Every structure is written in structure tokens, then in C-alpha cells.
Amino acid sequence: EHGITKPKGYNVSFHYNPEMEKHHFGMTHPMKPWRLTLTKSLVSAYGMNFAMDNYTARAATYEELTAFHASDYVDHLATVAPQPQPLDVENPNPDLKYNLGGSDCPLFEGLYNYCSLSGGASLDAARKLCANQSDIAIAWGGGLHHAKKAEASGFCYINDIVLAILQLLRIHARVLYIDIDVHHGDGVEEAFFSTDRVMTVSFHKYDPLNFFPGTGALEDNGPKSEHNPGAHHAINVPLNDGITDEQYKWLFESIITRVVEKFRPGAIALQCGADSLAGDRLGKFNLLVQGHSSCVEFCKKLGLPLILFGGGGYTPKNVARAWAYETAIAIGHQDDIPSQIPIHTPWRDRFKIDSLLPTIQQILGEPRQNRNTQKKLTEIVQHVTEQLRFVGA
Numbered sequence: 370e371h372g373i374t375k376p377k378g379y380n381v382s383f384h385y386n387p388e389m390e391k392h393h394f395g396m397t398h399p400m401k402p403w404r405l406t407l408t409k410s411l412v413s414a415y416g417m418n419f420a421m422d423n424y425t426a427r428a429a430t431y432e433e434l435t436a437f438h439a440s441d442y443v444d445h446l447a448t449v450a451p452q453p454q455p456l457d458v459e460n461p462n463p464d465l466k467y468n469l470g471g472s473d474c475p476l477f478e479g480l481y482n483y484c485s486l487s488g489g490a491s492l493d494a495a496r497k498l499c500a501n502q503s504d505i506a507i508a509w510g511g512g513l514h515h516a517k518k519a520e521a522s523g524f525c526y527i528n529d530i531v532l533a534i535l536q537l538l539r540i541h542a543r544v545l546y547i548d549i550d551v552h553h554g555d556g557v558e559e560a561f562f563s564t565d566r567v568m569t570v571s572f573h574k575y576d577p578l579n580f581f582p583g584t585g586a587l588e589d590n591g592p593k594s595e596h597n598p599g600a601h602h603a604i605n606v607p608l609n610d611g612i613t614d615e616q617y618k619w620l621f622e623s624i625i626t627r628v629v630e631k632f633r634p635g636a637i638a639l640q641c642g643a644d645s646l647a648g649d650r651l652g653k654f655n656l657l658v659q660g661h662s663s664c665v666e667f668c669k670k671l672g673l674p675l676i677l678f679g680g681g682g683y684t685p686k687n688v689a690r691a692w693a694y695e696t697a698i699a700i701g702h703q704d705d706i707p708s709q710i711p712i713h714t715p716w717r718d719r720f721k722i723d724s725l726l727p728t729i730q731q732i733l734g735e736p737r738q739n740r741n742t743q744k745k746l747t748e749i750v751q752h753v754t755e756q757l758r759f760v761g762a
């Protein structure tokens with residue numbers, strides 16, 4: 370008896386398609402779509418599926434993808450060949466134009482299907498919120514925040530987040546986008562750069578010469594022209610290696626409280642990239658599942674329609690822990706689930722540590738050096754507060 374039941378009058382929907390995991394970026398590529406299966410296994414092993422509406426996400430249609438993306442780019446994605454094209458000086462390989470086929474955004478079998486499934490899940494989630502049928506809609510297969518209108522970037526080909534926010538904007542005057550992936554949410558920021566109907570807030574490691582994508586400085590807050598409505602509607606929180614739960618939670622709550630007060634969004638889109646966790650293959654923070662998920666808990670408490678996306682996350686067992694725990698928060702059962710990973714979880718041996726909420730010592734042994742001073746964090750909050758003076762009536 371798990372006792373995980375549906376909260377009365379509160380609806381959470383979970384949008385997932387098991388087909389996504391069948392796609393492979395390449396043996397040693399950091400992006401592993403099977404982390405979604407691991408997440409889903411853990412969610413099911415805890416019995417969380419009894420407390421939400423589970424939907425098999427459909428693939429987004431061509432028309433849906435071109436609501437943001439250029440049709441020539443989507444046409445190319447749909448016909449792209451996984452083999453290198455013969456060199457032709459007269460007709461340069463269009464893959465290059467779209468940043469496809471390199472090591473970050475390889476061409477692989479079923480690429481278009483993978484992209485449309487990720488987009489479809491996020492669109493389904495957004496539509497459930499719009500129809501008032503969900504209070505929180507979850508799409509762990511989405512969150513691909515680097516994709517541009519006509520270009521792939523950083524493991525992202527289709528920007529499912531932009532597609533979902535465009536849906537939310539049909540119903541809501543203002544949408545708040547928050548991004549806790551360790552990388553800067555540049556694609557989403559750029560897509561809504563010129564509107565005051567979307568405010569984007571990204572927390573990320575910032576080291577322009579050494580860490581991807583190199584954008585997202587504190588001073589980058591949208592178009593510099595005062596006559597552009599998007600001015601002051603991009604918030605960036607640049608961080609250094611080793612940030613802890615305590616610091617991150619303080620920063621997140623200080624900033625989001627002020628943002629919500631001034632911007633008054635009708636809905637929140639939260640990208641939960643799990644590469645900001647300690648022990649990630651690409652990220653360099655010291656966050657535990659507790660600190661990461663406190664952002665989800667805080668957003669839930671704001672009581673606005675909320676969509677949760679996945680994103681980065683390159684140590685699959687930790688990704689699954691975080692997204693399973695955050696699913697528990699969504700359904701309000703985080704205090705009811707045992708911290709020991711259930712015996713009947715498929716691939717339970719993959720978790721190595723049998724706790725859902727391991728300590729920093731269990732993950733890293735020795736935590737990595739924290740290069741964030743309280744002085745710097747206070748300056749960030751001050752800068753954001755000043756930006757927000759230009760926002761709202």
C-alpha cells in the first residue's frame with residue numbers, strides 16, 4: 370500500500386512518450402534520451418502515476434513546429450540524412466547553415482520524430498493548462514532552450530518551450546519563464562526579446578570564454594532601446610562554480626518574489642534542467658535534489674498555472690532522482706514517499722546510492738570549491754531589483 374492518491378480538486382498532468390528514449394545522439398554523446406525512461410520508472414515505482422493524469426504525448430505537427438521555427442529549417446530537419454553529405458562546392462551542405470551534423474547537434478536516425486515528440490509533449494502540457502484541466506503540467510522530455518528559429522544549438526533542435534509559451538500567450542497576457550538549467554536559456558530569451566508579454570529569468574554558470582553558450586551577463590536585460598517593449602524583460606543571473614543549495618534557494622526566492630510582484634504573470638513556465646545538480650557530467654554546481662526542487666516547490670506555492678519542462682542533465686541517475694522528486698512535489702506527496710528507492714524500480718542497480726535524496730558526500734565525496742561570494746549574490750539581487758523598477762504599471 371503506497372497511499373499515493375490524487376489530491377482533491379488539484380490536477381497534475383504528466384506528458385511523456387516512451388518512443389523518445391529509442392533515439393540516440395551517439396554512444397558517448399552526453400545527451401541520453403533514456404534518462405526519461407529512468408525518470409518514468411522511478412515515478413511509477415513510487416506509485417505517483419495514481420495521483421496524476423498520464424498522457425502519451427503525440428508528435429507535434431509541421432504547422433505547430435513552424436509557429437516559431439522557419440519552414441525551410443523544419444523542412445530540412447524532416448528530410449535530413451544521418452550520413453555525411455558528399456562535398457559539393459557549388460551547393461554547400463545546408464546542414465552547416467542550420468548548425469546540424471556537428472558533435473553537439475549530430476544527425477541521427479529518427480531525429481525529426483524525436484524533435485516532434487519533444488515538441489508535442491510540451492504543447493500538450495501547455496494546452497492542458499490553457500483548458501484549465503491541469504494546475505501543473507509536466508513535460509520532462511521538453512526544455513530544449515537553445516534551439517533558434519532557424520538553427521540547432523547545444524543538443525537542441527526544436528524549441529519546445531517557445532512553442533508552449535506561444536500557446537500560453539493565447540490565454541494569458543503575461544507569461545514568466547524561469548530557467549534553472551546550468552546553461553543560459555538563450556533561445557527562449559532571444560525568441561521573446563522584443564515583447565513585454567514574456568519575462569525570461571535564467572540562472573546559469575557564466576564564463577563567456579569557457580562555458581557554453583557564453584551569453585547571459587547580468588547587464589543583458591533585453592533591447593537597449595527604451596522604445597522597445599522588451600527592454601528590461603530579460604533577467605540573467607550569472608553564477609560561478611560550486612554554488613550551494615542555501616545560496617541558490619536564497620537567490621531564487623529573492624529574485625522570483627520581486628519578479629512576480631512587478632510582472633504579475635498569468636502563468637509560469639519553469640525549465641528544470643538537472644545539469645545544475647552536483648555530480649553532473651557537464652555542470653559544476655553543488656546543488657542537491659533538495660535545493661533544485663525547492664525552486665519547483667516555491668513556484669507551486671505561487672498558485673499560478675505551472676508548466677514544468679526538463680532540459681539538460683547528464684548524469685542520468687541524478688536526473689531521474691530530481692525529476693521524480695519534483696513530480697512528487699507537483700502532486701503534493703513529497704513528504705509521503707520513502708527516501709529509499711523502491712525495490713521494484715527497473716534498473717534499480719543503476720542508482721548505485723539507494724537514496725532518492727543523496728548527500729553531497731555521497732555524490733561527490735568532497736564538495737567542489739564554491740566560487741560564489743555573498744557579496745556578488747547581493748549585487749545580483751540589487752541589479753535585478755533596479756531592472757524591475759522599469760517593469761509593470
Ligand code: VJV
Nearest residue numbers: 397398399472473513514523524550552581644680681682
Ligand atoms: O561548448 C560547446 C561547443 C563546443 C564545440 C563542440 N565541442 C564538442 C564542445 C565545445 C563549443 N557546446 C556545449 C553544449 C552544451 C549544451 C547544453 C544543453 C542544455 O543542457 O543546456 C539543454 C539541453 C557542450 N558542452 C559539452 C559538450 N558540448 C560536449 C559535447 C559532446 C561530447 C562531450 C561534450 C558531443 C559529442 C561527444 N562528446 C561524443
Ligand code: CA
Nearest residue numbers: 548550552572
Ligand atoms: Ca539557466
Ligand code: ZN
Nearest residue numbers: 550552644681
Ligand atoms: Zn544545460
